[in-house]
Amino acid sequence: MRKELKPYSLCLNFESGELSFYNKKVEIKLSDLKNFFSNREAVESKLTKGEDPLIYSYYDCVQPPVRGEMSFGVTRILPGKIGDEYNHTRGHYHTDGGAGEIYVGIKGEGFLLLQKRDGSCTSEKLERGRVVYTPTDWNGHRTVNTGKDELVFLTIEQADSGHDYETIKEKGFAKLVVERNGKPVMVNNSRYK
Secondary structure: OOOOOOOOOOOEOOOOOOEOOOOEEEEEEHHHHOOOOOOHHHHHHHHHOOOOOEEEEEEEEOOOOOOOOEEEEEEEEOOOEEOOEEOEOOOEEOOOOOOOEEEEEEEOEEEEEEEOOOOOEEEEEEEOOOEEEEOOOOOEEEEEEOOOOOEEEEEEEEOOOOOEOHHHHHHOOOEEEEEEOOEEEEEEOOOOO
């Protein structure tokens, strides 16, 4: 028998991006992403020197993984690059192929990379006030901070959509966002399988 959930509310500070309540907090450091950045030599160089910077963190309101329930949370990606590749999330596919997702930009600037399982890839700008809808067949997502400040955004998804990080870890994303002549550009990922 399914446990009954009770309605609740919380506050989202639209200046800072902070939630007044969350039930899951995760901090992701460079060592957690060493197989997700394309320039493995730059990653190893930092880690060998004892540098293991925080790249991003997320604060989620996770619901039970039951069809119809919604989970949501705020992600904060710090500015910076590893080599010429901008800081980014691991990226994921939804394990339930029928799960869309909504991203709402709160602070900063960057891109949301969207990918199909066949490797087709596109991007959407993510910045304060911009809402990005990701349809079910574009269920691979990675967010990239291309600005000089934190990129902060809200995500809303089905609670039972599941996250497949292993495929991204193994195959990579088809495209990368790198700096060229002081500007972010999307390029092919030579490590993509």
